Amino acid sequence: MSKGLHIADNFSFPLDLVTSTQAILARKRSGKSYTASVEAEEMLENGQQIAVIDPTSAWYGLRSSADGQGPGYPVVVFGGDHADAPLDFRSGKQMARALVDLRFSAIFDVGSWETDEQIQFSFAFASELLRINRAAMHLFIDEADTFAPQLLESREQKKCLGAMSRLVKQGGIKGIGVTMITQRSADINKKLLSQIDILTVLRMSAPDDLVPPIKWIAANVGPDYAKEVEKALPRLGVGKAYVCSNLTGHGQYIEVRQRRTFNSGATPKPGEQRAEPKVLAKIDIQKLGREIAAAVEEQKQNDPDELKRKVADLEKRLAFGEGHISKERERMLVEQIQKMETDLTEAQGKLGEQESLISLFRERFNALSQHAPALSAVLRILDDRIDIPAAVAPTVELHTPVRTVMRELKLRPESEWPKPAVTSGQFSSPQVDVVGLDGPSRxxxxxxxxxxxxxxxxxxxxxxxxFANYSHLNSKGLVNALGFLRTNGLIDYPEPGKIALTEEGRKVAPPISKPKTEREFHERLMGMMGGPERKLLEVLISLRSKSIDRAELAAKAGYGHLNSKGFVNAMGRLRTLGLLDYPTTGKVRATDLLFLEAR
Structure with a gap:
């Protein structure tokens, strides 16, 4: 089964690249933006959200097929000659909020602006995105040396470098991955470069540009491999690269595959005109514009800073006009000020209540997480409208906190509560207490x-x-739990990237019975999914291993269009779980994991 982001015939990134940090370094016309566009195609194909800060005005080709005769991906282009909507350099904060609120992919073409305007937009965008984002997305930053330079020329550039540095260092916690692209590796900030997870380097020959990537490779992969890459880089062909990771400590030579979308960054040959795509993926820009405007307005209405500004503005206007306005006008202005002050007080009060609730929820969650297996049983019962599934009832033991919940809610008589059963098989061993076994580990x-x-x-x-309810692999809770479990001999890594219970781990894990039939297996799997995932799985399972068009799958699952947030998120989650695959462009099928006889 094909998995990951397929960049070359011999190489694929894991889907984790979406929330990882990367730098792509090369001299001009060596394929650096082309390589980044191929990565963007793979992320979009997997239902992931991307954004691009594009000073080159060359990314719009993602909207069309490779020959320009068919649609590409529905990525909204703001600004530039191929804009779906105009873009103002003062709108960075608003654009970040729109991306987070509405979850669409976008290209911000800033190529026609002055450098100071590009920096102002990028600073505001990156700062707000880091502040409010909580879902997986990937940001591509072309000509990154403009926004994160080694030598700072202005106060604004220093602020922008700080924002980019925070985004690279802290973005993964907020679900944000970053790829920085530059043809001037000597000019990009070296401290920031040292923080990345992955380095992709293509042809370069200038001695000053060779130093940063070779130092990075020597430190993260090894000096011998760094010498090999340094010797090869000046002679590399277009689109040929070395991919190195500090997570694995390995490097690999690749030849980047052909794009599936239009190469809008191709340089015209002498006597040729620059080609333009004839067909673009359709975007309902009017609807999106209304949604963006509504989201921005809602943010303004609930922003304490905006309310303070309005109050101050009214007070200035009232002071300036004192003695020159009518009594009625003065009364109206005073009422407006009082209303603004009341709204501000309410907004600050709600903010305080939310912070208190968050603190309370965090305490409750920490307490409840110790009983996660038992609570999971109750949730499954509730999700099945209080009918205990036959596959679950014989094996679920209701612990004391859960019994209290069941009793207070009067879900069913105690005589009908499921009892623990001793069954034959690998899960029949008694549970064993392990010192320090916390909620995440359970x-x-x-x-x-x-x-x-x-x-x-x-x-x-x-x-x-x-399955453990973590949104990304770098979650602190997941990483700490895996480390604890392996240290205590409860799990092992029999293959790279795969985890298994040890015999001791099975004694500690909650008792789970094996599904006896494929139908029982599907019912149990469905019980772990949300509503959108269940709708898609029902269609895919009915087709067995047959492929189906994405549009047809969306329609059969009850979605009006392919860009529906529920459809896109569910597709991405099922792909991450390895339950669906894309055998060809635009086609979807269930994987063999869903069918017991195929495994």
């Missing part, structure tokens, strides 16, 4: 037990993360 054990019961063992790390 969630991981429960996820591995569920996967193993469904014959998915060893399980890919991304599947374990999703």
């Amino acid at each position: 969630r991981v054990l429960a996820a591995l037990a569920d996967l193993e019961a469904m014959r998915i063992a060893p399980a890919p790390r991304e599947q374990v993360a999703v």
